[in-house]
Amino acid sequence: MFEGQPKGLWALALANTGERFGYYTMLAVFLLYLQANFGWAPGTASIVYSTFLMMVYFLPVIGGIAADRFGFGKMVTTGIIIMFVGYLVLSLPLGGNFVAVAAMGVALLLVSLGTGLFKGNLQVMVGRLYDAPEFADKRDSGFSLFYMAINIGAMFAPTAAIKIMDYAQQSLGVSEADSYHFAFAVACISLIFSILIYYAFQGTYRHVIANEKKNAATGVEADAQKSAVPELSPAETKERIVCLCLVFAVVIFFWMAFHQNGNTLTLFARDFTQTTSEGLQSMAFDVTNLVAGIFIVYALFAIFQSKTLKGKGVGALIIVGALSFLFYKYNALEAAGAVDVKAPIFQQFNPCYVVALTPVSVALFAWLGRMGKEPSSPKKIGLGMLVAASAFCLMAVGSMGLDLPLDQAAAIKAGTEPMRVSANWLISTYLVLTFAELLLSPIGISFVSKVAPPKYAGLMMGLWFAATAVGNQLVMVPGLLWGANVSLVVIWGVLAGICLVSALFIFCILKKLEKVS
Numbered sequence: 001m002f003e004g005q006p007k008g009l010w011a012l013a014l015a016n017t018g019e020r021f022g023y024y025t026m027l028a029v030f031l032l033y034l035q036a037n038f039g040w041a042p043g044t045a046s047i048v049y050s051t052f053l054m055m056v057y058f059l060p061v062i063g064g065i066a067a068d069r070f071g072f073g074k075m076v077t078t079g080i081i082i083m084f085v086g087y088l089v090l091s092l093p094l095g096g097n098f099v100a101v102a103a104m105g106v107a108l109l110l111v112s113l114g115t116g117l118f119k120g121n122l123q124v125m126v127g128r129l130y131d132a133p134e135f136a137d138k139r140d141s142g143f144s145l146f147y148m149a150i151n152i153g154a155m156f157a158p159t160a161a162i163k164i165m166d167y168a169q170q171s172l173g174v175s176e177a178d179s180y181h182f183a184f185a186v187a188c189i190s191l192i193f194s195i196l197i198y199y200a201f202q203g204t205y206r207h208v209i210a211n212e213k214k215n216a217a218t219g220v221e222a223d224a225q226k227s228a229v230p231e232l233s234p235a236e237t238k239e240r241i242v243c244l245c246l247v248f249a250v251v252i253f254f255w256m257a258f259h260q261n262g263n264t265l266t267l268f269a270r271d272f273t274q275t276t277s278e279g280l281q282s283m284a285f286d287v288t289n290l291v292a293g294i295f296i297v298y299a300l301f302a303i304f305q306s307k308t309l310k311g312k313g314v315g316a317l318i319i320v321g322a323l324s325f326l327f328y329k330y331n332a333l334e335a336a337g338a339v340d341v342k343a344p345i346f347q348q349f350n351p352c353y354v355v356a357l358t359p360v361s362v363a364l365f366a367w368l369g370r371m372g373k374e375p376s377s378p379k380k381i382g383l384g385m386l387v388a389a390s391a392f393c394l395m396a397v398g399s400m401g402l403d404l405p406l407d408q409a410a411a412i413k414a415g416t417e418p419m420r421v422s423a424n425w426l427i428s429t430y431l432v433l434t435f436a437e438l439l440l441s442p443i444g445i446s447f448v449s450k451v452a453p454p455k456y457a458g459l460m461m462g463l464w465f466a467a468t469a470v471g472n473q474l475v476m477v478p479g480l481l482w483g484a485n486v487s488l489v490v491i492w493g494v495l496a497g498i499c500l501v502s503a504l505f506i507f508c509i510l511k512k513l514e515k516v517s
Contacts, residue, residue, distance in 0.1 A: 004135075004138055005135075005138055005141075005142055005145065006129040006130070006132075006135050006138075006142075006204075006205075007204040007205075008125075008126075008129050008201075008204040008205030008208065009126060009129060009142055009145065009146060010149070010201075010204070011197065011198070011201035011202070011204045011205060012122055012125055012126050012129075012146070012198075012205060013126075013145070013146045013149035013150060014149065014197045014201075015122065015194050015195075015197045015198040016119075016122055016146075016149070016150040016153075016194070017149055017150050017152050017153040017194075018153060018190045018191065018193040018194030018197060019080070019083070019115075019118065019119075019153070019190065019191060019194045020150045020151070020153040020154050020157075021153030021154065021156060021157055021160070021186075021187075021190045022087065022153075022157075022186060022187030022188070022189070022190030022191055022194075023111075023115070023154075023157075023187065024153065024154040024157035024158070024347070024351070025157040025158075025160050025161045025183055025184075025186045025187055025190070026087070026090070026111075026161075026183060026184050026186075026187050027157075027262050027347075028157055028158040028161045028162075028183075028262070028344040028347045029161045029165070029180055029183050029344050030049060030052070030262065031045050031046070031049045031262055031263060031266055031267075032180075032266070032270070032343065032344065033177075033180040034048055034049065036176055036177045036180065037096050037100075037177040037180065038096045038100075038101065039096065041483055042267060042405070042406075042409075042479060042482050042483045043476075043479060043480050043482070043483025043484070044483075045479070046263055046264075046475070046476045046478075046479025046480060046482070046483065047476045047479070047480075049262065049263055049475070049476070049479070050259075050263070050472055050473050050474070050475035050476035050479065051473060051476075052108050052111075052112065053259060053262075053469075053472030053473070053475060054469045054470070054472045054473035055108070055109065055112035055113075055116075055469070056111070056112045056115045056116070056469070056472070057255075057465045057466070057468035057469035057471075057472050058112075058116070058465065058466050058469030058470075059112050059113050059115065059116025059117075059465075059469075060115070060116045060117075060119055060120030060121075060461070060462045060464075060465035060466070061116070061459070061462035061463060061465065061466045062113075062116055062117075062462070063075055063079065063116040063117040063118070063119075063120050063121055063458075063462060064120055064121065064124070064458035064459050064460075064461055064462025064463075064465075065458065065459060065462065066117065067117075067120075067121045067124065067458045068456075068457075068458040068459065071209070072121040072122075072124055072125050072208075072209070072458070073125070073208075073209040075117045075118070075121045076117070076118050076121050076122050076125070076198065077195070077198075078114075078117050079113075079114045079115065079116070079117030079118030079119075079121070080114065080118055080191055080194060080195045080198070081114070082110055082113055082114030082117065083110070083111055083114030083115060083118065083187075083191055084114075084188055084191045084192075085110050085114075086106075086107045086108070086109070086110030086111035086112075086113075086114060087107070087111060087184055087185070087187040087188045087191065088185075088188050089103055089106060089107035089110065090104065090107035090108070090111070090181070090184040090187075091181045091182070091184040091185035091187075091188060092181065093178040093181045096177070116465075119465070120458075120461045120462055120464070120465050121458070121461075123146075123445060123449070123461060124449070124457055124458055124461050125205060125208050125209075126142070126143065126146055126449075127139075127143075127445075127446075127449030127450075127457070127461075128208045129142070129205065129208060130142055130449075139446050139449070139450060140365070140377070140442075140443060140446045141362050141365075141366070142446075143442045143443070143445050143446040143449075144358050144361060144362050144438070144442045144443075144446075145358065145362070146442070147354065147358065147438075147441065147442035147445075148354060148355050148358035148359075151350075151351035151354040151355050152351070152355055153190070153351075154350075154351035154354075155287065155290070155291075155348060155351035155352050155354075155355060156287060156348075157347070157348070157351075158287075158344045158345050158346075158347045158348040159287045159345065159348060160183070160186055161183040161186070161344055162342055162344055162345060164179075164182045164183050164185075164186060165179040165180065165182060165183055166179075167182070168182040232453055232454075236453075237453045237456075239515075239516060240451050240452065240453055240516050241453065241456070241460070243451065243512060243513050243515075243516045244448060244451055244452065244460055244463070244464075245463075246509055246512075246513065247378070247381065247444065247447065247448075247506075247513065248463055248464060248466070248467035249467070249505075250381065250385065250502045250505060250506055251440075251444060251464065251467040251468060251471065252467050252468075252470045252471040252474070253385075253471060253474075253498045253499065253501075253502045254384065254385060254388060254436070254440055254471065254499070254502065255467075255468045255471030255472055255475075256471040256472070256474040256475055256477070256495075256498065257388050257392065257495045257498060257499050258388065258433060258436070258437060259471070259472055259475045260475065260478060260495065261346075261347055261350060261430070261433075262347065263475050263476075263478065263479050264478045264479060264482055264491060265346070265395075265426065265429070266343050266344065266346070266347070267343075267405070267479075267482060268395075268399075268426065268488070269343040269346045269426055270343035271405065271408050271409055271412060272399070272402055272408060272420055272421060272488075273341070273343075273346075273420055273421060273422075273423050273425070273426055274341065274420045274421070274422060274423055275340065275341055275342075275420070276338040276339065276340060276341060277338065277339055277341050277423055278333075278337070278338045278339075279333060280330070280333075281422075281423065281424065282333065282336075282338070282339045283326075283329060283330065283333070284349075284423075284427060285339055285341055285345055285423075286329070286339075287348055287352070288325075288329075289326060289329055290348070290349075290352045290356075291352075292322040292325050292326050293322070293326075293356065294352065294355055294356045295318055295319075295321075295322045296318075296319055296322045296323070297356050297359065297360070298318075298359060299314075299315040299316070299318035299319045299322070300315065300319070301315075301359050301363070302314065302315030302318070303315040303316060303319075341423060346423075346426050346427070346430065349426075349427055349430040349431070349434075350430045350433065350434050350437070353430065353431055353434035354434055354437065354438065357434060357435070357438060358438065361438045376510075376513075376514045376517060377443050377444075377446065377447040377450075377517050378447070378506060378510055378513035378514055378517060379506075379507075379510060379514075380439045380440070380443045381439065381440050381443060381444055381447070381506055382503050382506035382507050382510065383439050383503075384435075384436045384437070384438075384439030384440030384443075385436070385440070385499050385500070385502045385503035385506060386499070386500070386503045387432060387433075387435050387436035387439060388432075388433060388436035388440075388499040389496045389497075389499035389500040389503065390432055390496075391429050391432035391433045391436065391496075392429075392492045392493070392495040392496035392499065393492070393496045394425070394428060394429050394432060395425065395429050395488075395492040396488075396489045396492040396493055396496065398421055398425035398429075399421075399488035399489050399492060400489060401419075402419060402421070402488055403418055403419065404485045404486070404487060404488075405482045405483075405485055405486075405488065406483070406485040407485065444464065445461075445464065447517060448460055448461055448464045449461065450517065451516050451517055477494075478491050478494065478495060481494070
C-alpha cells in the first residue's frame with residue numbers, strides 16, 4: 001500500500017495535515033460559537049456557517065486560475081500567509097457587537113481566500129507527481145493515502161478545541177463565549193508547522209515546481225509531461241470537460257449532505273444525544289483509544305503484507321502494545337466514572353475512521369483490481385452516494401419519536417431534560433458517512449486530476465472545489481428546516497433522498513464517464 005509512492009507525496013500530505021488540523025479545530029466549534037457569542041438562532045448561524053464553507057471551497061477556482069498563471073508553488077505559500085492573518089484576527093476576543101461581527105467577516109474572508117490559494121493547488125501538485133509513467137498506476141491509491149494523512153490533523157482537532165476551551169475557562173477564568181477564540185488561535189500555530197514542513201522537504205517535490213517554471217518560460221509542456229499525457233483534440237477536450245461538469249453536479253449534493261457534520265449533526269449531538277457516557281462506549285470519546293485502534297489496524301497490515309520476519313515481528317509488538325494500552329484504559333473506567341460528552345467531540349469520528357479504513361479500502365480495491373473486478377472511478381462515486389443515502393436513513397430511524405428541534409431546545413433552556421438517544425446513533429452514522437467519503441472524495445479528486453485536460457488542470461481542480469462550494473452553501477437548507485421546527489425524520493429523509501437521486505444520475509451516465517477515465 002505504501003510502497004512505490006513518490007516521496008513528494010508524504011511532504012505535501014504532512015504540510016496539508018498541519019493546515020487541516022487548524023481548520024478543523026476552528027470548524028469543530030464554529031457553529032456553536034456563532035450561537036454562544038452572538039446569540040444567533042440556528043437558522044442564522046447555519047447561513048453564516050454554510051456561507052463560510054461555500055467561500056472556502058469556491059475560492060480555489062480563483063486559486064486555480066492564479067496558479068495556471070503564476071505557479072502552484074507561489075500560490076501555496078501565499079495562501080498559508082493569508083490564512084494565518086485570518087485566523088489571527090478570528091482569535092481576537094472582541095465581544096458580540098457590530099465591530100466583532102465585522103472583524104469576523106474579514107477574518108472568514110481571509111481564511112477562505114488563503115484556503116483557496118493553498119488547498120486546490122497543493123492537490124494539483126500531488127497529481128503532478130503521478131504524471132511520470134512509473135507512478136501512473138499509483139494515482140488512486142496515492143490520493144487515498146494523501147486523504148488519509150490530512151485526516152490525521154482533523155482527527156485530533158475536536159479534542160484540541162475542547163481541551164483548550166476547558167483550559168481557558170477553568171484555569172484562566174475566561175467566559176464560555178471568549179474561550180472559543182483560544183480554539184481559533186490553535187489554527188495560527190498549526191500553520192507555522194505547515195509552512196515549515198512544506199519548505200523543509202521541498203527537495204522531494206522540487207521537480208514538479210521545476211517543470212512548472214520550465215513550462216512558463218517556454219510556453220510548452222515539459223518533455224516528461226508530453227510523454228506521459230497525450231495531446232488532446234478540441235473534441236476530446238470538450239468531452240472531458242463535459243464529463244467533469246456532470247460529476248461536479250453530483251458532488252454538490254454529496255457535500256450538502258456530508259457537511260452536516262458541523263451543522264445539523266452537531267445540533268443533534270448537542271440537543272438530542274446523551275450528554276454522558278459510561279463503560280465501553282465511553283472509551284470512544286478519548287481520541288487516544290481511537291489512535292490505539294488505528295495502530296492495531298496498521299499493524300495487522302504489516303503482519304500480513306510484510307515480506308520479512310522482522311516486519312511481522314514489529315507489527316505483532318505494536319498490536320500487543322496497543323491492546324495492553326486499551327486494557328489498561330478499560331480497567332480504569334470504573335474509577336473514572338461517567339465522562340461528559342460534548343457536541344464537538346463527535347466530529348473526531350469521521351477523520352479517525354478515514355485514517356483507520358483507508359488501508360482497508362486501498363487493499364480491497366487492489367485485490368479487486370488483481371481479479372479484474374475493481375469498480376471504475378465513476379462507479380465508486382455512484383456507490384458513495386448510495387452509501388451516503390443509507391447514513392441518513394439510519395439517522396431517520398434513530399430520530400423516530402423525538403421532539404421537534406425548537407421544542408427540544410426550549411425544553412432544555414427551561415431546565416427540563418427531554419428525551420435523548422444513545423451516542424451510538426451518531427457514531428454509527430459517521431462510520432457509514434466515512435465509507436461514502438472514501439468512495440467519493442479521494443477518488444473524485446483523482447478522477448479530476450486524471451481526466452482534466454492538461455492546460456486546464458488548475459481550473460478543473462478549482463471547479464471541483466466550486467462544486468463543493470455550492471454544496472456547502474446548500475448545507476444551510478437542513479439548518480433552515482431545523483430552525484423552522486421541521487421533524488427530524490423529514491430533515492434526514494430529505495438528505496437521504498437527494499443522495500439517492502444523485503446516485504441514480506451517476507449510474508445513468510456511467511458509460512459516458514467511464515469512456516474518458
